[in-house]
Amino acid sequence: MLGLLTADSRSTPPGPEGSDVARKLFDLNRDTFQTFYDLVVEYGDIVRLPFTPRRSMYIVSHPDHIQRVLQDHHTNYQKAVTYDFLRPVVGDGLLTSEGEHWLRQRRLVAPMFHRERIRSFASIVSHATRTMLNEWERRAEHGESIDISAEMARLTLSIAGQVLFNRDIGRESDRIGEALRIMFRDVNYRITSPISIPREVPTAHNRRVQDAIEDLKSIVEDLIQRRRGRADDFDDLLSMLMLAEDEETGEKMGDDQIRDEIMTFLIAGHETTSNALAWTFYLLSLHPENRRMLEDEIDLNLGDEVPSFEALSELTYTDMIFNEATRLYPPAWTIEREPIDDDEIGGYRIPSGSIVVAAPYFVHHNPDVWSNPEGFDPERFAPSADGPDHRYAHFPFGGGPRKCVGADFAVMEYKYILAMVTRRFQLDLVPGQSIDQEANVTLHPEGEMRMSIERRHH
Ligand code: HEM
Structure with a gap:
C-alpha cells in the first residue's frame, strides 16, 4: 500500500472528488459554515475543495498552518478574492489594501489605537453603556425582556459613531445599521457563490445593495465635508485621520482615503464586538457558576459603577471569559488569503491563486488542539493553566502584520460593557428559545436572543 503513496498523490490535500464536489458547492452556497464544518470533520486539518475550474479552496485548521500563512510566510500571501466584495464599500481602506499603500496607512492609523488614545475613548464607552443601563432599569421594572443581540449592536454602533465623529449618530444609526445589514448579506452571498450576478447588473437586489452602499458613503462624506475648513481638533478618529501626516513625506490623507478608512472602521469594528458580547451573555446564562465568579471579581474590583481605565487591567477573570467566549x-x-507563489502547507502543495481559509473557528474547535473543545471552560485561560502553548491556538484577531489594528480597543470596550452590565444586572435567557448561530461575514446569533434582566443590587 505504501508504494501507492507517490509524492504526487501526497501533494494534494484530501477533499471531495467527482460528483461530490458539485454537491459540496451547492451546500456551500446554502450553508457555508455547515459545509466547511462537515469537510473539516471528514478530512482533517487541511482540506481541498475545488471551487472554480481554476481555483480551489483550502481550509486549514492547525495552528502551525495558520502561523505559516499569517505570520512566517506572510509575504507570500495577499488577501483572497473574497475581500474584493468588500472593496466597493471600504475601497482602499486598511482591511482590503495591500503593499506599500497598506503599509503607509497602517503606520498612520496604528497610533490612533495606542493605549493613551484608547484611554481617551473609555469615557465614551462608559457613558454610552450607562445610558443603555438606565433604559434597562426602566424596562426591568416593567418586567420587559430585551433582545441582547440588538441591544449590543445598537450600543457598539453608538460607541463607534462617537469615537469616529465625536457625536452620537443615534439619529442616523438605524439608517447605518440597516445599510450595513443589507451589505453584509450581499457580501456573504457573493463570497459563497462560484457564480453570482455581478453588482453592475441592475437587478432589484443589486439596486437595493447599491443604494445601501451609496447611503452609507454619503452619510460619511457629509460628515467629512462638514469638518473641512474647521481647524479645531475634535479628538475623535475623524480628526485624527484628517490631521495624520506621513512621517517621511509629510503627506496627509485625501477625503476619499479618509472615507474608506471610516467605512472600514464601521464595517470591521462594531459588529464583531457586539457579537462577542451577545455570545458572552448567552454563555454566562448557561453557566451560572462561571457567572458568579465573574460577578465576584467585578464586585470586588469595581466599587463604583463606572470602572476606571486602570481598574480594567485587574479583571483577569473577565479576560478569561473574553478568551473563552471568542x-x-x-x-x-x-x-x-491567496498565495502569490505556490506554497507548501503541512507537506501539501498549495498553488498560487488559491483561496486559503485560515479559520479561527476550526482551530478553536479542533480536538487535537483543545481538550473538550465544545465545552465552556474559562479556566483553560487561567494564567496558571497548561493549555496549548501555541500563539495560533486562539487567534480571534488574526495575526502577523495584518492583525486587527483595533484589538486593544475592542477588548477595552468589551470589558467595560461586560463589567458595567454585570455590576448592575443578571441576564438570563428567556426559556423556550432555540438559539442558533448564523455565520456569514461574522458569526452571530440567528435572529433574536431574548433575555430577562434583573437588578442585582437594590
Ligand atoms: C471583538 C472584536 C473584533 C474582532 C474579533 C476583530 C477581528 C479582526 C480580524 C480577525 C482581523 C484580521 C483580518 C485579516 O487578517 O484578514 C481584523 C482586522 C482589522 N480590524 Fe478588527 N476585530 C475586532 C474589532 C475591531 C475594532 C473595534 C476595529 C476598529 C475600530 C477593528 C478594525 C480592524 C481593521 C482596520 C483591520 C484591518 C487591519 C489591517 O489589515 O491592517 N477591528 N479584525
Whole structure:
C-alpha cells in the first residue's frame, strides 16, 4: 500500500472528488459554515475543495498552518478574492489594501489605537453603556425582556459613531445599521457563490445593495465635508485621520482615503464586538457558576459603577471569559488569503491563486488542539493553566502584520460593557428559545436572543 503513496498523490490535500464536489458547492452556497464544518470533520486539518475550474479552496485548521500563512510566510500571501466584495464599500481602506499603500496607512492609523488614545475613548464607552443601563432599569421594572443581540449592536454602533465623529449618530444609526445589514448579506452571498450576478447588473437586489452602499458613503462624506475648513481638533478618529501626516513625506490623507478608512472602521469594528458580547451573555446564562465568579471579581474590583481605565487591567477573570467566549464563537470566524507563489502547507502543495481559509473557528474547535473543545471552560485561560502553548491556538484577531489594528480597543470596550452590565444586572435567557448561530461575514446569533434582566443590587 505504501508504494501507492507517490509524492504526487501526497501533494494534494484530501477533499471531495467527482460528483461530490458539485454537491459540496451547492451546500456551500446554502450553508457555508455547515459545509466547511462537515469537510473539516471528514478530512482533517487541511482540506481541498475545488471551487472554480481554476481555483480551489483550502481550509486549514492547525495552528502551525495558520502561523505559516499569517505570520512566517506572510509575504507570500495577499488577501483572497473574497475581500474584493468588500472593496466597493471600504475601497482602499486598511482591511482590503495591500503593499506599500497598506503599509503607509497602517503606520498612520496604528497610533490612533495606542493605549493613551484608547484611554481617551473609555469615557465614551462608559457613558454610552450607562445610558443603555438606565433604559434597562426602566424596562426591568416593567418586567420587559430585551433582545441582547440588538441591544449590543445598537450600543457598539453608538460607541463607534462617537469615537469616529465625536457625536452620537443615534439619529442616523438605524439608517447605518440597516445599510450595513443589507451589505453584509450581499457580501456573504457573493463570497459563497462560484457564480453570482455581478453588482453592475441592475437587478432589484443589486439596486437595493447599491443604494445601501451609496447611503452609507454619503452619510460619511457629509460628515467629512462638514469638518473641512474647521481647524479645531475634535479628538475623535475623524480628526485624527484628517490631521495624520506621513512621517517621511509629510503627506496627509485625501477625503476619499479618509472615507474608506471610516467605512472600514464601521464595517470591521462594531459588529464583531457586539457579537462577542451577545455570545458572552448567552454563555454566562448557561453557566451560572462561571457567572458568579465573574460577578465576584467585578464586585470586588469595581466599587463604583463606572470602572476606571486602570481598574480594567485587574479583571483577569473577565479576560478569561473574553478568551473563552471568542474561542467558542470567534466573531471573525474565517480569514482568507491567496498565495502569490505556490506554497507548501503541512507537506501539501498549495498553488498560487488559491483561496486559503485560515479559520479561527476550526482551530478553536479542533480536538487535537483543545481538550473538550465544545465545552465552556474559562479556566483553560487561567494564567496558571497548561493549555496549548501555541500563539495560533486562539487567534480571534488574526495575526502577523495584518492583525486587527483595533484589538486593544475592542477588548477595552468589551470589558467595560461586560463589567458595567454585570455590576448592575443578571441576564438570563428567556426559556423556550432555540438559539442558533448564523455565520456569514461574522458569526452571530440567528435572529433574536431574548433575555430577562434583573437588578442585582437594590
Ligand atoms: C471583538 C472584536 C473584533 C474582532 C474579533 C476583530 C477581528 C479582526 C480580524 C480577525 C482581523 C484580521 C483580518 C485579516 O487578517 O484578514 C481584523 C482586522 C482589522 N480590524 Fe478588527 N476585530 C475586532 C474589532 C475591531 C475594532 C473595534 C476595529 C476598529 C475600530 C477593528 C478594525 C480592524 C481593521 C482596520 C483591520 C484591518 C487591519 C489591517 O489589515 O491592517 N477591528 N479584525
